[in-house]
Amino acid sequence: MHHFKSKNPIWCSYKYLLAGMLFCFCSIKAQNIQNKIIHSSITRSDSIIVHYLHNDWNVNFSQNNSIVIFKNGQEKFDDLFKSIRSAQKSIHLEYFNFRNDSISKELFSLLAERAKNGVKVRALFDGFGNSSNNRPLRKKHLKALQEVGIEIYEFDPLRFPYINHALHRDHRKIVVIDGCIAYTGGMNVADYYIKGKPEFGDWRDIHARVEGDAVGNLQGIFIKFWNETTGQSVSGPEYYPGEHAARNSFPMLSQDTSTTAGHQKVGVIDRNPRISPRIIHDTFVKAIDNAHSQIQIINPYLTLCRHIKRSLKKAIKRGVDIQIMVSAKSDIPITPRIVEYNVNKLMKYGAKIYFYEGGFHHSKIMMVDSIYSFIGSANLNSRSLSFDYECNLLIADIPTTQTLQRIFETDKLTRCFQLTPERWKQFGRWKHFKGWLFHFLTPFVRQENKQKTINRQIAKLSPLFIQEKTEQPQPALKNNKTTR
Numbered sequence: 001m002h003h004f005k006s007k008n009p010i011w012c013s014y015k016y017l018l019a020g021m022l023f024c025f026c027s028i029k030a031q032n033i034q035n036k037i038i039h040s041s042i043t044r045s046d047s048i049i050v051h052y053l054h055n056d057w058n059v060n061f062s063q064n065n066s067i068v069i070f071k072n073g074q075e076k077f078d079d080l081f082k083s084i085r086s087a088q089k090s091i092h093l094e095y096f097n098f099r100n101d102s103i104s105k106e107l108f109s110l111l112a113e114r115a116k117n118g119v120k121v122r123a124l125f126d127g128f129g130n131s132s133n134n135r136p137l138r139k140k141h142l143k144a145l146q147e148v149g150i151e152i153y154e155f156d157p158l159r160f161p162y163i164n165h166a167l168h169r170d171h172r173k174i175v176v177i178d179g180c181i182a183y184t185g186g187m188n189v190a191d192y193y194i195k196g197k198p199e200f201g202d203w204r205d206i207h208a209r210v211e212g213d214a215v216g217n218l219q220g221i222f223i224k225f226w227n228e229t230t231g232q233s234v235s236g237p238e239y240y241p242g243e244h245a246a247r248n249s250f251p252m253l254s255q256d257t258s259t260t261a262g263h264q265k266v267g268v269i270d271r272n273p274r275i276s277p278r279i280i281h282d283t284f285v286k287a288i289d290n291a292h293s294q295i296q297i298i299n300p301y302l303t304l305c306r307h308i309k310r311s312l313k314k315a316i317k318r319g320v321d322i323q324i325m326v327s328a329k330s331d332i333p334i335t336p337r338i339v340e341y342n343v344n345k346l347m348k349y350g351a352k353i354y355f356y357e358g359g360f361h362h363s364k365i366m367m368v369d370s371i372y373s374f375i376g377s378a379n380l381n382s383r384s385l386s387f388d389y390e391c392n393l394l395i396a397d398i399p400t401t402q403t404l405q406r407i408f409e410t411d412k413l414t415r416c417f418q419l420t421p422e423r424w425k426q427f428g429r430w431k432h433f434k435g436w437l438f439h440f441l442t443p444f445v446r447q448e449n450k451q452k453t454i455n456r457q458i459a460k461l462s463p464l465f466i467q468e469k470t471e472q473p474q475p476a477l478k479n480n481k482t483t484r
Helices: 001-006 011-043 045-057 073-085 101-115 126-129 139-147 213-230 279-289 306-317 335-349 382-386 398-415 423-425 427-439 454-462
Strands: 061-070 090-095 120-126 151-156 174-177 181-185 208-212 263-273 293-297 320-327 350-356 365-368 372-376 390-396 416-417
Touching: 001 120, 011 174, 045 061, 045 208, 045 279, 045 365, 045 372, 045 390, 061 073, 061 213, 061 390, 061 398, 073 101, 073 174, 073 208, 090 151, 090 335, 101 120, 101 151, 120 126, 120 213, 126 151, 139 151, 151 213, 151 390, 174 213, 181 213, 208 213, 213 263, 263 279, 279 365, 279 390, 293 398, 306 320, 306 335, 320 335, 320 398, 335 350, 335 423, 335 427, 350 398, 365 398, 372 398, 372 427, 398 416
Parallel strands: 090 120, 120 151, 293 320, 320 350
Antiparallel strands: 061 208, 061 263, 090 174, 174 181, 181 208, 263 390, 293 365, 350 416, 365 372, 372 390
């Protein structure tokens, strides 16, 4: 050994140098791997969006929730009616409209029976939603309901001049029973959620039932709005039982069978035009901008603002798999042409677009990176993002998100066709032109300012647009916390 060292000093030096370099390389590599692991855990997209909503909008997240997903009206109303029959203290309902048909009559009959047994029954509906309904509730109906113990009020009834009542409508769908279970999603109260409509067949929609502390957040939204609308002062701890053993009170209901049942992280995103006007718009943009691998969307009125369009295009550019499902038919005649125009542009950028042909898909859901999801009342249009009262759940839970993804995948494979350049040509030039024209005339709201400003040129061109009076700019209140 001594002979080797004395004879080969240069080789010995190289050997030690090489060993040192190898050691340094391995250390740096290990550190990089460790840093990537740490960085990944910090920047997971669900962590980003939860942190954003909590810090910027004061949205409280609870982690003791269970979610049951209903993929159609039959499932939702069967479950809702069972829970109403078991209500002991209070039933609170807030809908865009109650259509005066068979399903609402059955609902009101159940509510009257519970009211007769001492249950406090309170119901809210929107005046615009009611008037736009082809079978609205009339004064005689409201009087009859009040006579059997159902407190029911109309939010902002349409009065002359009607133009003043076109915006800031209550588009939420919330039901809270005994303060310990709640329902929310995309469904109003109408029999076509079960029976469909002759003009397009089945009416598809997705709804959710919630158990856990998130119920208290939904209850707070309802009670605050109820008191503002009626001038009452409903309050008290009985409406907020906290984490309640809902399964003991409602054992007949379908249960959350996922591995995370009772431990799901949920936040309630409430859009109030006066308090949190940008919360849903900005949250959607934030979610899209921070998606890592995939975004799946089902939304019926995909007219889109330019900020969400831009975010979707940027996501596609950085390699995110964008999948969007829209309806080939709609309850609003011009909507399909506008949607076709928008999704064709996104398809050209690289998004995968699926047209639902099995009826009308009214669902409002979005799944991000297969780890969290949104479900609620908000559409991806100017009304939901810029004007109306809306309510969405952010569910930071993988099993629930996977449940929604399975619904998406099943519909995609069995009831949809994928948009391609060849299929787009088959739409015909007349549809292409109408899509461009209706898109051009669609109102949009500039979002850069806290003040709501209208593009006046488009307002003059569009007969569908109703211009809002200019308001004095006010600072945005980043507080989504409701008063209990």
